[in-house]
Each structure stands twice: as C-alpha cells, then as structure tokens.
Amino acid sequence: MHCDAVKSRVCGTGCHKNLATSIRTSIIKLPGSDGSRSDAADTYCESWRLAVETNNAGAWDVLPSSCVDSVARYFNGDQYGSDYYVIVDYALAFAKTVKISGDGKDVWIFDIDETLLTNIGYYRAHGYGSEPFDSKSFNEWVVQGTAPAFAASLRMYNALKKLGFTIILLTGRDEDQRSFTEANLRDVGYSGWERLILRGPDDQGKSATNYKLEQRSKLIDQGFKIHGNTGDQWSDLLGFAVADRSFKVPNPMHYIP
Numbered sequence: 001m002h003c004d005a006v007k008s009r010v011c012g013t014g015c016h017k018n019l020a021t022s023i024r025t026s027i028i029k030l031p032g033s034d035g036s037r038s039d040a041a042d043t044y045c046e047s048w049r050l051a052v053e054t055n056n057a058g059a060w061d062v063l064p065s066s067c068v069d070s071v072a073r074y075f076n077g078d079q080y081g082s083d084y085y086v087i088v089d090y091a092l093a094f095a096k097t098v099k100i101s102g103d104g105k106d107v108w109i110f111d112i113d114e115t116l117l118t119n120i121g122y123y124r125a126h127g128y129g130s131e132p133f134d135s136k137s138f139n140e141w142v143v144q145g146t147a148p149a150f151a152a153s154l155r156m157y158n159a160l161k162k163l164g165f166t167i168i169l170l171t172g173r174d175e176d177q178r179s180f181t182e183a184n185l186r187d188v189g190y191s192g193w194e195r196l197i198l199r200g201p202d203d204q205g206k207s208a209t210n211y212k213l214e215q216r217s218k219l220i221d222q223g224f225k226i227h228g229n230t231g232d233q234w235s236d237l238l239g240f241a242v243a244d245r246s247f248k249v250p251n252p253m254h255y256i257p
C-alpha cells in the first residue's frame with residue numbers, strides 16, 4: 001500500500017505505522033542523546049559553552065564537572081585568544097563608524113576582570129570555575145595586582161583612544177580595591193581612562209546588572225553618549241542605558257547575575 005504524509009490521514013493503521021517509522025529514521029540524533037554522553041563530552045561541552053555565551057543558558061551555577069577538561073583545553077589552546085581577536089575586530093569595525101563629536105562625551109565602557117585583565121592564573125588553580133566562587137581567595141588574588149592584560153583588549157583599548165573615544169571603566173570590584181586595580185592596569189599597559197567606577201558602599205548587595213545599569217544611567221544623565229560596551233558577563237551589558245553596540249567577550253568559567 002502506498003502511503004505518504006498526506007494519504008496517511010485517510011489510510012488505515014498500517015499506514016500510520018509506516019509513517020512513524022519514516023519520521024523516526026529522519027530524525028538526526030544529537031551526540032549524547034542516547035545516553036552515551038561521556039563519549040560525546042567534548043561535543044556536549046562545546047554546545048554548553050555556546051549556550052552560555054549566547055545567554056541561552058540563563059543563570060548557571062558552576063561549570064559542569066564533565067566539562068572541566070574541555071574548558072581547560074579552550075583556555076590553554078588557541079581558540080580563546082582567537083575568539084577574543086575576532087570580537088575585537090568586529091568592535092573596532094563598529095567603532096570606526098561612530099562620528100566622534102570632540103566634546104569628550106563619546107564613551108566606550110569596559111569591564112575589567114576577564115575583559116581588560118585576565119585572571120586565568122587564579123581560575124586555573126581553582127578548577128576553571130568548577131569550584132563555587134570564593135570571594136575571599138579571589139580578593140587575595142586581586143590585591144596582588146598581577147593579572148595580565150589580554151593582548152587583544154589592549155590593542156582595542158589603545159585603538160579606541162586614538163579614535164577619540166572617552167574610556168570609562170565600570171567594574172564590580174569594590175572601591176577599597178581602587179589602588180590595586182589602578183596599579184595593575186597601568187603595569188600591563190592601560191592608561192588614560194576618564195573614570196574608573198567601582199562599587200561604593202551604596203552599591204553593596206546589588207546585582208551586577210542593577211549596579212551597572214544604574215552607573216550607565218548616571219553617565220547618560222551627565223550627557224555622555226555610550227556608543228560601545230565590552231564585558232565578559234551579560235550583566236555588564238544588559239538592562240537599560242545600554243550601549244549602541246555591546247560586545248560580549250568569552251567567559252565559560254562563571255556567571256555573575
């Protein structure tokens with residue numbers, strides 16, 4: 001008996017059985033969907049990383065233990081640096097289209113940690129984000145002031161200055177870390193920022209999203225135009241008073257709400 005999707009609506013039980021078989025054989029199975037996830041860990045972890053970077057994963061807690069090796073290879077291989085360079089190239093291409101007014105109000109905002117500075121040395125010693133975030137040990141790392149710059153970020157930072165942008169740094173670090181942070185930034189080559197905004201006493205307890213959107217709103221109230229914003233967290237970029245273009249740099253190690 002001939003049977004296709006249209007005819008199956010009117011033919012007998014045997015036809016439906018044939019159609020069901022045909023549909024089953026047309027479905028592409030995802031790696032690991034048959035329970036053999038350990039064999040497909042790399043593929044799954046790449047998909048997980050994409051979901052995180054696009055914010056499809058939403059809020060997440062710690063890096064899945066099955067993905068630690070995959071994320072370690074990502075950071076220690078060429079892909080992480082390459083991803084950064086591509087994003088920077090797109091950001092600079094956009095920046096070159098912005099008409100700079102010359103009044104000092106044309107702003108580009110940068111986050112600091114995992115955006116201008118890399119703390120991979122810290123995270124390498126703490127399971128690449130598979131351990132719950134420990135603010136005490138991270139702050140002990142911060143005060144050492146030894147975080148290297150991302151080469152791509154430094155290139156972008158200097159290019160934006162040359163184009164005439166006013167650079168504003170907006171970080172979740174606390175105000176009492178100002179001197180260590182400034183010294184670290186200068187030591188690795190950053191200079192000439194207009195402002196460095198850190199969490200003050202009134203910002204404690206606020207989500208990063210709320211703290212940062214409030215600070216961006218203040219800048220707009222002061223007449224600044226926020227053309228670009230670069231951060232490794234969606235909380236650096238979302239909310240209101242958003243930049244004309246936001247550029248998310250990769251970070252599959254932690255999620256900050």
Ligand SMILES: [Mg+2]
Binds near residue numbers: 111112113114231
């Ligand atoms: Mg950051």
